Amino acid sequence: MVRVATVNQIIPFSCVDGPGSRLVIFLQGCNFNCKNCHNPHTIDMCDSCGDCVATCPVGALSLSLSEVTEAVITKPRVLWDSDKCTQCDTCLSTCPKQSSPKTRQYSVPQMLELIRSQVHFINGITVSGGEATLQLPFIIELFQAIKASPDLKHLSCMIDSNGYLSESGWEQVMPYLDGAMIDLKSWQQHTHHYITGRDNHRVFISLKLLAAEGKLYEIRLLYIPRVSDFDNEINAVAGYLSQLPASVRVKLNAFQHHGVTGEARQWGTCSEQQMQQLAAQLSQRGVRNLVLPNVYL
Amino acid sequence: MTLQHRITQITRDPNLSPKQKSNFLALEAEASLPYMALSDAVTEAKESGIICDMFEGNAPFKPRYVLPDYAKFLQNGSEYLELSPVQDLDEALNALTIIYHHVPSVTNIPVYLGQLDDILLPFCQGLDPETIYRKLKLFWIMLDRTLPDAFMHVNIGPTDNIVCRTILRVDAELKQIAPNLTFMYDPQITPDELLQIAASNICECSKPHIANYPLHANSFDEKGFGIVSCYNSLPLAGGANTLVRINLKEVALKASSVDDFFNQVLPHYCQLTYELIEARAKFLHEESNFFNSFLVKEGLIEESRFAPMFGIYGMAEAVNILLGTPSNHYGHNAAANELGHKISKALDAIVKSTPVKYGYHGLALLHSQGGMNVDKDVTPGVRIPYGTEPNPIVHIQALAEHHQYYTSGISDILTIDETVKANPLAMMQLCKGALSLGFREFSANVASNDLIRVTGYMIKLSDIASFKQAGSRTNTTWLGAEAAVNTKILERQPRVIAHEQSPTHAK
Ligand code: SF4
Ligand code: SF4
Numbered sequence: 001m002v003r004v005a006t007v008n009q010i011i012p013f014s015c016v017d018g019p020g021s022r023l024v025i026f027l028q029g030c031n032f033n034c035k036n037c038h039n040p041h042t043i044d045m046c047d048s049c050g051d052c053v054a055t056c057p058v059g060a061l062s063l064s065l066s067e068v069t070e071a072v073i074t075k076p077r078v079l080w081d082s083d084k085c086t087q088c089d090t091c092l093s094t095c096p097k098q099s100s101p102k103t104r105q106y107s108v109p110q111m112l113e114l115i116r117s118q119v120h121f122i123n124g125i126t127v128s129g130g131e132a133t134l135q136l137p138f139i140i141e142l143f144q145a146i147k148a149s150p151d152l153k154h155l156s157c158m159i160d161s162n163g164y165l166s167e168s169g170w171e172q173v174m175p176y177l178d179g180a181m182i183d184l185k186s187w188q189q190h191t192h193h194y195i196t197g198r199d200n201h202r203v204f205i206s207l208k209l210l211a212a213e214g215k216l217y218e219i220r221l222l223y224i225p226r227v228s229d230f231d232n233e234i235n236a237v238a239g240y241l242s243q244l245p246a247s248v249r250v251k252l253n254a255f256q257h258h259g260v261t262g263e264a265r266q267w268g269t270c271s272e273q274q275m276q277q278l279a280a281q282l283s284q285r286g287v288r289n290l291v292l293p294n295v296y297l
Numbered sequence: 298m299t300l301q302h303r304i305t306q307i308t309r310d311p312n313l314s315p316k317q318k319s320n321f322l323a324l325e326a327e328a329s330l331p332y333m334a335l336s337d338a339v340t341e342a343k344e345s346g347i348i349c350d351m352f353e354g355n356a357p358f359k360p361r362y363v364l365p366d367y368a369k370f371l372q373n374g375s376e377y378l379e380l381s382p383v384q385d386l387d388e389a390l391n392a393l394t395i396i397y398h399h400v401p402s403v404t405n406i407p408v409y410l411g412q413l414d415d416i417l418l419p420f421c422q423g424l425d426p427e428t429i430y431r432k433l434k435l436f437w438i439m440l441d442r443t444l445p446d447a448f449m450h451v452n453i454g455p456t457d458n459i460v461c462r463t464i465l466r467v468d469a470e471l472k473q474i475a476p477n478l479t480f481m482y483d484p485q486i487t488p489d490e491l492l493q494i495a496a497s498n499i500c501e502c503s504k505p506h507i508a509n510y511p512l513h514a515n516s517f518d519e520k521g522f523g524i525v526s527c528y529n530s531l532p533l534a535g536g537a538n539t540l541v542r543i544n545l546k547e548v549a550l551k552a553s554s555v556d557d558f559f560n561q562v563l564p565h566y567c568q569l570t571y572e573l574i575e576a577r578a579k580f581l582h583e584e585s586n587f588f589n590s591f592l593v594k595e596g597l598i599e600e601s602r603f604a605p606m607f608g609i610y611g612m613a614e615a616v617n618i619l620l621g622t623p624s625n626h627y628g629h630n631a632a633a634n635e636l637g638h639k640i641s642k643a644l645d646a647i648v649k650s651t652p653v654k655y656g657y658h659g660l661a662l663l664h665s666q667g668g669m670n671v672d673k674d675v676t677p678g679v680r681i682p683y684g685t686e687p688n689p690i691v692h693i694q695a696l697a698e699h700h701q702y703y704t705s706g707i708s709d710i711l712t713i714d715e716t717v718k719a720n721p722l723a724m725m726q727l728c729k730g731a732l733s734l735g736f737r738e739f740s741a742n743v744a745s746n747d748l749i750r751v752t753g754y755m756i757k758l759s760d761i762a763s764f765k766q767a768g769s770r771t772n773t774t775w776l777g778a779e780a781a782v783n784t785k786i787l788e789r790q791p792r793v794i795a796h797e798q799s800p801t802h803a804k
Pocket of ligand 1: 055056058059060061080084085086087088089090091092102112
C-alpha cells in the first residue's frame with residue numbers, strides 16, 4: 001500500500017521553522033486540543049460527512065461517488081478543487097467537526113517531486129501540523145528518501161511537534177532527523193492539562209531524549225499572561241532551561257488572538273512589554289539563547 | 298493652467314529647495330518648446346497614453362542615462378577638468394567627486410557612479426582596512442548629501458575584495474537612500490560568505506540588489522556593462538539615449554482577440570514606439586550637440602555605445618484583459634503566466650529585428666519598466682500587481698521566464714515578511730534560487746524597515762511622514778510621498794511600489 005499523508009497546507013518558503021529557508025508541510029490532525037489553537041481546523045480529520053459541500057459559493061467542493069469494489073463499498077469522499085477555491089473559508093465555518101475539506105493527500109514520491117521543484121530555494125524541510133508525528137510512518141519514509149537522494153540529501157529534515165510522541169517513536173525517526181522544535185505549553189501539569197487537555201509528562205521525556213541526542217533545535221514557550229504559568233514558576237523554568245545544551249534556542253512566543261476561537265478569545269494577549277519582562281527574568285536566571293518575537297500583532 | 302501660472306506655483310512652492318525649483322523651472326521651459334515632428338498616429342498614441350516618452354522633455358539635450366568609463370578617467374586624468382592621472386585613494390575619491398558633477402542624466406544627477414571596487418582597488422594597496430573604511434565612509438556621506446538622488450547607482454562585486462566588503466559595511470551602517478547599490482554575484486567567483494554579507498545587508502536596509510553577473514555579462518560585449526538608476530543594465534562607456542515605453546494594458550484593450558493582439562495591435566504600436574524613439578534619438582544625436590562634450594572627446598563615452606530603451610509596462614493587466622474574466626490570474630495561474638511569457642517573447646523578437654539609427658549594434662534594448670508616480674491602475678513592467686503577490690517562490694517561478702528577454706533590465710521586487718530578519722540565511726537561499734532560475738536581478742523589500750525600495754530607488758518612511766510639513770532635502774522623497782498617495786504604499790505592509798523619476802511638478 002502506498003503511504004499517504006493528509007496535508008493541510010504547504011508553505012514553500014518559511015523563515016521561522018528552523019534554520020535557513022524551509023519548506024514546511026503542515027499535516028492534518030492533532031492529539032492536543034489547545035484552547036488557544038491558532039488553527040483549530042487542523043485538529044480533527046474530515047470524515048466526509050458532506051455538510052460543507054452545499055455551502056461552498058463557487059462549487060469547489062463535491063462528493064465523490066461511492067466505489068464498489070470486490071464487495072467493499074467505500075464511502076463517498078469530499079473532493080476539493082483548489083483551482084476553483086477562493087479561500088473564503090465558508091466551509092470551515094460550516095463544518096460541525098471544525099475540520100477542513102481543503103486538505104490533500106500526498107504520497108512520498110509526490111512529496112519528493114514537490115520538494116525537488118523548490119530545492120534551489122530551501123535549506124531544508126520541516127514537518128509541522130496539527131501534530132506531525134501522528135503520521136510518523138509517512139515522515140520516516142519521507143526523511144529516509146530525502147537522505148537517500150543525492151540531489152536532496154543536503155536538506156535538513158526537522159520536526160515541529162507538541163512533544164507527545166512516545167520514546168520509541170522518536171527512536172524510529174532519530175536516524176533521519178536533523179532537529180526538532182518542541183512546544184512546552186506550560187510548566188505545571190494542571191496548567192498544561194487545562195490548556196491542552198493532556199499532561200506534559202511525555203513532553204518532558206521527549207525534550208530530554210532529544211537534548212541527549214543533540215537534536216533539540218528549539219524549545220518554544222508560548223506565554224499567555226495569567227494562563228501559562230512560566231512567570232509564577234520562573235525559578236523552576238529557568239533552572240530547567242539553563243540545563244539544556246547551550247545550543248538549544250529558547251524561543252518565546254507571545255499569545256495573540258489571531259485565529260483563536262472560543263474561551264481563549266477572552267484571555268489577554270501578551271504585549272511586547274510583558275514579553276520583555278519574562279525574557280529579562282529568564283536571562284537574569286542564566287537562560288541563554290533566548291529568541292524573542294519581532295512582531296506583536 | 299498657463300505657463301506663467303505654473304512657473305509662479307513652482308517658484309513659490311514652500312516644500313522645494315531653490316535647486317529643486319530650478320530643475321522644475323528648466324523643465325517647464327523645455328516643455329514650452331514645440332515637440333519634434335511626429336506623425337499623427339504617434340501623437341495620438343502618445344496623447345492617449347499608449348506610448349509615453351517618460352517626460353524626458355521636448356528637446357532632449359542630454360541622454361537619459363550615461364555610464365562613463367571611470368577607470369579610464371582615473372588612469373588618464375582629464376584635460377577638460379584639469380586633473381592629472383590619479384596616484385592614490387584620496388586623489389581617486391576627489392577626482393570622482395568632481396566628475397560626478399559633470400555627468401548628465403534625465404535627473405540632472407549622475408545615475409552611474411561606477412564599478413567602485415574595481416576602480417578603487419588599485420589605489421588601496423598598502424592601506425590598512427580602517428583607513429579605507431574611514432575614507433569610504435566620508436565619501437558615502439558626501440554622495441548622499443551633495444547628490445541627493447537615489448537613482449544614483451554604485452556597482453560592486455562579483456570578486457571578493459576589501460573595497461567591496463568595506464562598501465557593504467559602510468552601506469549597512471549608514472542606511473542612506475543614496476547611493477543605490479548593486480552587488481554582482483557570480484557563483485563561479487563570489488564566495489558564499491560574501492553573498493551572505495550582502496543578503497544580511499538586505500535584511501538590514503533593503504540594499505543591495507543582487508545581480509546575476511554571468512547573465513548580464515553575456516548580454517553585452519567585453520567592454521562591459523553597468524547597472525544604473527533602477528535596474529537598468531546598459532553598455533559601459535555608453536548608456537541610454539532615450540527610454541520610450543509602451544503601455545501593454547492599453548494595447549490589450551485595443552485588441553479584439555489574443556490573435557489580433559499578437560498579429561495586428563502589438564506590432565502596430567511597437568512600430569509607433571519606434572517612430573518616437575527615432576525622433577527623440579535624432580534630436581539628441583544630431584541637433585543637441587551633446588556628443589561634442591568632453592566625455593566623448595576624452596574617450597569616457599562613445600556615441601556608438603548608446604541605445605534607446607524600449608520599455609514596456611502593464612503586462613499583468615494585458616494578460617488579464619486578454620484572458621477575459623475572471624481576470625486576476627496573472628502570477629497565479631499557469632495559462633496566464635504562459636501568455637505573459639509569450640508576449641515577452643514576441644516583444645523580444647520585435648526588438649531584436651527592428652534596426653534603429655542610433656542603437657547598440659544597431660538595436661534598441663528591451664526593458665521591463667518600473668512605473669512612474671503618475672501611473673494609476675497599471676502595474677509596472679511584468680510584475681504581479683501589488684497586494685496580490687503569491688509567496689516568494691511561486692512569485693519567482695511565475696516570472697523567471699521573462700527575465701531572459703529584458704536585456705536592459707527588469708525589476709521584480711520580492712516582498713519578504715520581516716521574519717527573515719532573524720534568518721538572513723533564508724534570504725541568501727532565496728536569492729540563490731532566484732538567480733539559478735534565471736532572474737537577472739534579485740531585489741527584496743523587508744517589511745518594517747524604515748528604508749524601503751520604490752522601484753530601484755530608496756525612500757525612508759520616516760521622511761515621507763515629515764515631508765508634508767517640511768519638504769525634503771532629497772529629490773526622490775517627494776516621489777515616494779506622491780506614490781504613497783497614488784499607490785497606497787503605506788496601507789499594506791509588506792508592500793512595494795514602483796517608480797522612475799517623473800520630472801513633472803505635481804499640478
Ligand atoms: S474556502 Fe474554498 S472550498 Fe471552502 S467554501 Fe470557500 S471556496 Fe469553497
Ligand atoms: S470538512 Fe467537515 S463538513 Fe466538510 S465533509 Fe469534512 S467533516 Fe464534513
